Amino acid sequence: MTYASAVDxxxxxxxxxxGEIHGLRSPARLVDLLGDDGERLAxxxxxxxxxxxxVVPLGTASLRAPVPVPPSIRDFMAFEEHVCNARGLPRGGLEPGFYDAPVFYFTNPAxxxxxxxxxxxxxxSAAFDYELELGVVVGRPGADLDPAExxxxxxxxxxFCDWSARDLQKAEMRHGLGPAKGKDGATTLGPALVTPxxxxxxxxxxxxxxQARVTVNGRPSTTSNFRDPLWSIGELLxxxxxxxxxVPGDVIGSGTVGAGCLLELSALHGTEAYPWLHPGDRVQLSVEVLGDITTTVVEGAPLRPLRRRDEHG
Structure with a gap:
């Protein structure tokens, strides 16, 4: 894992x-321990x-993302249940191309x-959402990989939590590109890199x-499991x-697990039961073995219009 040293x-x-972090003397970046078959990490x-x-107690440590600025982040849609829930379709009801190859977009390493x-x-945004995913960190470089290997x-x-502005995402994707600003603001990674x-x-x-769980302000929200992807990790890679x-340090998101976001839950059970996130909301995302992300949603920067309405030609 990556953390802020208690010394400096x-x-x-x-x-x-x-429950304790044993700090390495060097290197300072986890990505510098990658590049081989795992021997450097071992x-x-x-x-x-x-x-x-x-040696720092975990409870007092200031944790960073394990890879704070990945070379790239690709976020897939590997869980059919998520897409069907969000679109109000039965399992097997997506367009045929969805079952031919996995789809992904690039998101913002910064x-x-x-x-x-x-x-x-x-x-x-007035429709802010969490999306709970399984994240993968690439250790060895490679091109045109065999899915079996x-x-x-x-x-x-x-x-991996992909934070999504659903209203911005919906508006910009009408134009045939994106997601862009609907996904550009934040991706949370952590708490630690768990080896295969x-x-x-x-x-x-x-x-x-x-098993995967999310609570919002202590109230249960998502309950799911990563056992049922349409595409395996090997196929995504x-x-x-x-x-x-x-390249070493690249991050791959599995895509949202079934029932892993408010967009799905509100479509299934109503927006009153599962409202969008607002400043002050406390969100905890937990995955067995991998650990917990616990964070607070805060007010974002004010929206700065690009031009006045009367300037549109």
């Missing part, structure tokens, strides 16, 4: 064990156990937040049996690498 406040990489873990620079950072509402390029997994061997006991076919190159 600079970012430091550490190993989490038994050696760093042993070094952190043997000779830590410091907008990555740590697991306890406040999340600002996107300027001009692509998971060998995974350094680890984490909780730690998730191996939860393997279920091509997926993972990981293979498609992401098609005709291009993945």
């Amino acid at each position: 406040g600079t970012d430091r990489v550490g190993l989490l064990e038994d 050696r760093a873990a042993e070094e952190a156990r043997r000779d830590p620079a410091e 907008a990555v937040l740590g697991p306890h950072d406040d999340v600002p509402v996107s300027p001009g 692509a998971e060998q390029h995974v350094a680890g997994y984490l909780v 061997d730690e998730l191996a006991p939860r393997r279920l076919g091509r997926a993972f049996d990981l 293979a498609y992401a690498s098609r005709g291009t190159r993945l």
